[in-house]
Amino acid sequence: MRLSAVVGGLLAISIAATVAVIGTTVVLSRHEAAVAARLDTYRNDLQQLIAVQDTLARARAVSPDVYALVAATAERIGASYTEERERLAHARLNELRSAAAQFAARATLRAEGPPGVDTTAQLRLRTLAAITAIARLQETATAEQAAAHGRLSTFLLVAGLGLCLVLAVTGIAAHRLILRPIRRLAAAPDPERLLVARNRRRLPVVELEQILQRIVTLAAAQREEDRRSRELVEQLPVGIVETAPDGRILTANPAWRRLYGFGADEDLAGVNVMALHTDPAVRARRVADLLAGRPVGRVEQPMRRRDGSTFWCEMHASAVADPAGGPIRIRGVHIDVSDRRQLEAQLHQSQKLEALGQLTGGIAHDFNNLLTVMLGSAETLADALGHDPELRSIAETAMQAAQRGAELTASLLAFARKQPLAPKPTDLNALLARTQSLLRRSLGEQIEIRLVLRDGVWPAMVDPAQLESAVLNLCVNARDAMPRGGRLTIETANVVFDTEDAAREQEVAPGDYAMIAVSDTGIGMTPEVLARAVEPFFSTKEQGRGTGLGLSMVWGFVKQSRGHLRICSERGHGTTVTLYLPRVAADDQAAATAPAAAPRGGSETILLVEDDPLVREHVAGQLGALGYRVLRAADGPEALALLERERGIDLLFTDVVMPGGLNGRDLADLARARQPGLRVLFTSGYAEDAIVHHGRLDPGVLLLNKPYRRDELASRVRAALDGD
Ligand SMILES: Nc1ncnc2c1ncn2[C@@H]1O[C@H](COP(=O)(O)OP(=O)(O)OP(=O)(O)O)[C@@H](O)[C@H]1O
Ligand SMILES: [Mg+2]
Structure with missing residues (x-):
């Protein structure tokens, strides 16, 4: 058990x-x-x-x-x-x-x-x-x-x-x-x-892990760098495209899509750049060059957008091997340079006008001297021949011809930006309202005139008389462009040019401008006409109808007034000419204007300084006829010597441009230093920097423009002597 x-x-x-x-x-x-x-x-x-x-x-x-x-x-x-x-x-x-x-x-x-x-x-x-x-x-x-x-x-x-x-x-x-x-x-x-x-022994495992960790970090950094490079290409404002040698587009950045008018997500698989070239043969040649190892750098050519419009494109291209061993690709950089080319054309145009202005200015100056003599002589002749109507009418014809010549040279000087101007603060709306009735009368029933005058337009610093004539000139051009009638619009407004606008437009200083624009619904201009419209003597009007000086004068006047002129026109769609006039600066004061005086003579002593002997004698004769005692000098030093010698000289009447190292202004300064209180009157064929600064008379300076009539001479000399 x-x-x-x-x-x-x-x-x-x-x-x-x-x-x-x-x-x-x-x-x-x-x-x-x-x-x-x-x-x-x-x-x-x-x-x-x-x-x-x-x-x-x-x-x-x-x-x-x-x-x-x-x-x-x-x-x-x-x-x-x-x-x-x-x-x-x-x-x-x-x-x-x-x-x-x-x-x-x-x-x-x-x-x-x-x-x-x-x-x-x-x-x-x-x-x-x-x-x-x-x-x-x-x-x-x-x-x-x-x-x-x-x-x-x-x-x-x-x-x-x-x-x-x-x-x-x-x-x-x-x-x-x-x-x-x-x-x-x-x-x-x-x-x-x-x-x-x-x-209890170091195995390589720890080091292995460190190395692997470094590889992981490296991979992450690489991924970040890849992302940044992709982002950069996406954000670049220039177009970047990769194509197969046959022109099939492989990739393109958003700027390229925008440039050619494709959507941001549009599939470009079926697009071929060959179709965008205005001349595909040129591209084929370029690609052959590239494949032969010759890079294409900075070529400019017109390219077609998807909607069929064209633009100027600056291109750079290179052939790149595919790292994966695929076929060679063509990588291109496309930049729209239409704006730049337009600016260059504008610059070219203004340089041309500048050169023309200098030429015309010089000629007009010499002509004025001659015309002064002719006008005065014809006038004296006409007076003297009062008893013989036939001869008198010949003298009068000569006078009229000289007068017309004087007007022509005045136009040329206006274009050359050398007409003496008296600018003062001017309310453009009030000036246009004044001219309105004159315009309605001269343009006829067929043309509807519309004034769009804005409230609060800044006062402009211009010569009002010249501005009025410039506006009239533009309105006449508008009328001629509307033979079967139409609408003429005159508009005023305030415009501010910032530094960016100024960079876009040639020769415009940034700042505040009061603007007047005159538009018509007329025939407009072709690009070729538009390019030359401002040139003196360029006209498309039949012989005898146009001198081709209208726009030249307006241009010269506006430029001299430190403003800006812009013309926009399209064939069949009308024209707009815009004047930008500088706003009155706060510290600007009205330029002194010469008061009108009764044409009468006197008995004072006048020191006449004029380098042209013909003019000198002629003017001396006219002054003598007015009762004055006349002392003559050919240049500054001679005038100074006379001032030393002679007592009782009341007026220095001097040309501005003179040889001999002293111009009229220098002479006046020296003379006044010797004889304080001496009255001075200048005369000139065109405004010089010596007495006209930035297109404006210096305050207190009295000037008599050449050519002048006897009455003008008499009243201006009297005014100078009376000292008001
Ligand atoms: N408003 C306009 N519409 C269409 N074309 C114009 C207009 N203004 C000027 N033009 C063109 O420019 C050209 C030059 O004009 P400009 O005013 O300088 O001379 P003109 O009118 O021909 O002659 P002038 O003014 O001396 O009588 C003209 O012939 C015309 O072809
Ligand atoms: Mg005209």
């Missing part, structure tokens, strides 16, 4: 031990699988990194060598890393397994052998307990069944206890030496470091 209970107990223990062993094995293999799975994840991570690196190396054709090197290194590192991890993990597991086996073997050995050999107290105690139990069992068995059952039960008891001990010790050892480390290994965030720490 007792024996069977013992056997049953032993059997139960054996079964429990077997279950424990199986359980331990199962737990062990589960943790082993967890470690293997983590190692797998690491391997996958590594492969992904290598894949990223590969893509980068391909994409970054810019530095293929560096990338190839990095990729190869990463691959090598990856391979050794994986092997190292696996080798280490397996080696460690095997070590652990064999350690456990050895321990189990040793424990079995010790349990069977003499107890004195034990090394651990626990083992010794358990072994002693077992031996005691075996002895007690032996005694009991001997006492109860001395014979056959005794040996068997002893054997079974010893074996059972031994097995029990072995299993218990094995279980504890397995838990401490295998299960616990493996659990820690599996749960650790980084099993490799744990292995390293336990092995």
